[in-house]
Amino acid sequence: MLQKPNRQTLVEQVALQMESLIESGNWGVGMRIPAEPELMKELNISRNTLREAIRALIHSGLLKTKQGDGTYVCSSSALGAAMKRRILRSDTLQTLEVRHALEREGAHLAAQRRTSGEVRELLVQLERCEEAAKSSDIDRFVTEDIHLHQIIIKASHNEILIEIYSHIAEALQDSITSLTRYEAGANFLEIHRQLVEAIVDQDADRAVEAVHCYIQESKEVIIKEQEEQP
Template identity: 80%
Template sequence: MLQKTNRLTLVEQVALQMESLIESGKWVVGMRIPAEPKLMTELNVSRNTLREAIRALIHAGLLKTKQGDGTYVCSSSVLGVVLQKRILHSDTLQTLEVRHALEREGAHLAAQRRTSDEANELLLQLERCEAAAALGDIDGFVTEDIRLHQSIVAASHNEILIELYDHIAEAAQDSITSLTRYEVGADFLEMHRQLVEAIVDQDADRAVAAVHRYIAESQAVLDVKGGKQP
């Protein structure tokens, strides 16, 4: 027997509208959301209804309040929140294994689907990575390295893969930073150059092989850090 449809409360409707603003990119991560009076006018709701909706999104992990400053967007989707919480309870090796799966498929598809503009942007982004490494700027390198991998996955033109990878990269940044402090060297940079050049050349097999190489190098670094090797 069919169940009677439950109607959303006004608070739930407002929360969904605000969530839509976040997921659509109109409210980006790090942005302070508009003040209460403006939101009350735009959404045509009372102060109490608005505050309840905001509390619901804070509880969901999409918003956070800074005392005396305002309310800020802290994640771009509920999926991102879930992944962040999961990664916090996972070790670096498991995170690396997930990155391997996503980056491998991203590289494979990017080599087949990248546009000429995307190929040029990948080469420019690679140069930014190399410049940061040459300066010994580890934090800068991590930022540019994440952007490089996000650009590669974006060139796959698979929207689900892009969204998953963006959330993984955002959630795993601390572990990536920790690992990168040990592994940035000429060989590691050369593997990334090989990856980008394979995608530019539209050689999917060579691109996948490059991903395998730098992930294997990262796993070897983890083994050394963990005392598994002499």
């Protein structure tokens, strides 16, 4: 015989529904979620139940509240939020080592599996990166650079790798800012062009070598900066 769910179970059910809306993209990152009265009416729940569910999602890193403005989506998944917290506790060298592992395998697979449509997408995105660098728009360059790597990972056609990297990329938005002045330089961009060209040519070894080059150069910059610090 079915039993009436207790209050805690109802809170969990509401939180899961809201989490599903976030993960499906119906509530995108940066979006303000509907106001309390609207959610209470739609879900047929009390204000206290709704607020407990929202608090649970804030604690998991999916939502954040802006005083006097509302509640906003700040991560596309609980895993993404957890990865962001973990990356923020790590130093930049460790983050680069993780990027190296994922981007190296992504480039290797992309060179073998990319489609003609993905080739066009990669070439257009590379131009966007170069345009952002020329304009000295650091925020735009970070966004375009991350998007370029996401396209490469997508071209790997490995669903698990794509999902893991999407969560990593979300967290990288803040962590790679310290490298942007260097990464927007001509040499770094040339290595990225070599990477894209290797994938276009379906040369997996050359693609892997390009990833190794830009990660290694980034590491050297970080180490040098650390040595110069008092």
